[in-house]
Amino acid sequence: MSFAELIDTYWLYFLVGQYPKGPLGGLALTVLLGALALVLAFPLGVLFGLARVAPQRWLRWPVTALVYAVRGTPLLMVVFWAYFFLPSVTGHKTDQFSTMLAALVVFDGAYIAEIVRAGIQGLPKGQMECARSLGFSYAAAMRTVILPQATRHMLPSLVNQFVSTLKETSLGYIIGLSEVSFIASQINTQVLTRPTEVYLILGGTYFVLCFGLSRLAYAVEARQRRRLAPAKAFS
Amino acid sequence: MIEIQNVNKWYGKYHALVDVNETVARGEVVVVCGPSGSGKSTLIRTLNRLEPIGSGRIRIGGQDIHAPGLDVNRFRAGIGFVFQQFNLFPHLNVLDNCTLAPIHLRRMAPAEAREQAMALLQRVGLAHKAAAFPSELSGGQQQRVAIARALAMKPPLMLFDEPTSALDPEMVGEVLLVMRDLARDGMTMVCVTHEMGFAREVADRVLFMDRGAVLERGTPEEFFGRPRHPRAKQFLSDIRTPFAAALRA
Numbered sequence: 001m002s003f004a005e006l007i008d009t010y011w012l013y014f015l016v017g018q019y020p021k022g023p024l025g026g027l028a029l030t031v032l033l034g035a036l037a038l039v040l041a042f043p044l045g046v047l048f049g050l051a052r053v054a055p056q057r058w059l060r061w062p063v064t065a066l067v068y069a070v071r072g073t074p075l076l077m078v079v080f081w082a083y084f085f086l087p088s089v090t091g092h093k094t095d096q097f098s099t100m101l102a103a104l105v106v107f108d109g110a111y112i113a114e115i116v117r118a119g120i121q122g123l124p125k126g127q128m129e130c131a132r133s134l135g136f137s138y139a140a141a142m143r144t145v146i147l148p149q150a151t152r153h154m155l156p157s158l159v160n161q162f163v164s165t166l167k168e169t170s171l172g173y174i175i176g177l178s179e180v181s182f183i184a185s186q187i188n189t190q191v192l193t194r195p196t197e198v199y200l201i202l203g204g205t206y207f208v209l210c211f212g213l214s215r216l217a218y219a220v221e222a223r224q225r226r227r228l229a230p231a232k233a234f235s
Numbered sequence: 236m237i238e239i240q241n242v243n244k245w246y247g248k249y250h251a252l253v254d255v256n257e258t259v260a261r262g263e264v265v266v267v268c269g270p271s272g273s274g275k276s277t278l279i280r281t282l283n284r285l286e287p288i289g290s291g292r293i294r295i296g297g298q299d300i301h302a303p304g305l306d307v308n309r310f311r312a313g314i315g316f317v318f319q320q321f322n323l324f325p326h327l328n329v330l331d332n333c334t335l336a337p338i339h340l341r342r343m344a345p346a347e348a349r350e351q352a353m354a355l356l357q358r359v360g361l362a363h364k365a366a367a368f369p370s371e372l373s374g375g376q377q378q379r380v381a382i383a384r385a386l387a388m389k390p391p392l393m394l395f396d397e398p399t400s401a402l403d404p405e406m407v408g409e410v411l412l413v414m415r416d417l418a419r420d421g422m423t424m425v426c427v428t429h430e431m432g433f434a435r436e437v438a439d440r441v442l443f444m445d446r447g448a449v450l451e452r453g454t455p456e457e458f459f460g461r462p463r464h465p466r467a468k469q470f471l472s473d474i475r476t477p478f479a480a481a482l483r484a
Contacts (some may be wrong), residue, residue: 033295105294122309127324129285130316130322132285133314133318134336134340134384134385135310135311136340144339149326152326161444
């Protein structure tokens, strides 16, 4: 089978899996899973991050424990947990997509929490103090003064995390989720003679996705930088 | 306006404020001075509860500021506080720095808040910088904006914590001038500062603190002319002849 034939035969399968005759898969599923994971993990991570810097111990400690637990475990472990643990709790078998999504959201939520924490704690202490002295409550000061500044500092690390989330969707392979890596290996099994090409295309696909996301983030960052001059540091 | 009764504060074993008793009348301008680490910043920060106290009582406008059930945010909104490091919000321009609190906390209409902010910026001589970001201003300009921002909440009392200590010498004057005008307009002010010229000209009273205690109080003429406490005498001679002070140390 030539390279052209390879593309010609399998491009649709690569893009959407067995859809519309079967479940959605392939690149579409990867993008869907990655996007959903980002959209859900980000607010969760911000909440976790706020809890990490909260003055109340009862908020701080459980989240700190979760963050350390997640940081001390490979994502693969979390995926296994979700795969075997979720059904035993909910009582019915969770499909692979939801399992993978849950694992990604918890895992990335914990990492984003650390990014948010660092972003907040990286600001001069005077900012919070000054907002409080003007009469803002802790929550209002966070919302109007601290977070808008912290997000700016967090952006590069967040993009990093988003890019890894996208790549981490490939671990869905392990639990038989028909995302793009799984589909690629299926194609490879059927074709047999062209593993280099198949996996080159797979690698290229991930690269385009992640590179695109990074460039997008750079554009956002550059626009912000033009709008807001950097904070002057005082010692 | 302010009544401080038997206030003590400890950082662990360190006695940061020792039996401070003081009253400040409405319209009075009080300058607090003393060597670094003497507790003057700690004292002024207890007045809007940025620092908790160990024991004693502080009343402002007759209200015990540690009374249970006191809405601390509302209470703080009625006191202007100016920091050594200015602490302008770098993500907002000068005008927005001055309208943020009135709009959020006083529910002032944005147009009205902007109008008020422009008037205040005019007063500190920075109306032409309304659209600038803090990073584009000099230190002296930033501090004047910080004063305007504090005034935007129409506080009857202003606290200044070493407002000129982070400034290059040539910018100290412009900030002191704004403070002097404020004092002349009848604002009640407590200023921690090393600017003895300002104390002499503007203050009604000078407090001298060392090691957490107020050791001397009096009019500027009394304090500068006839200091009684030996440590006050030492302090005054040290700031007049810094070389001698350093050589002796």
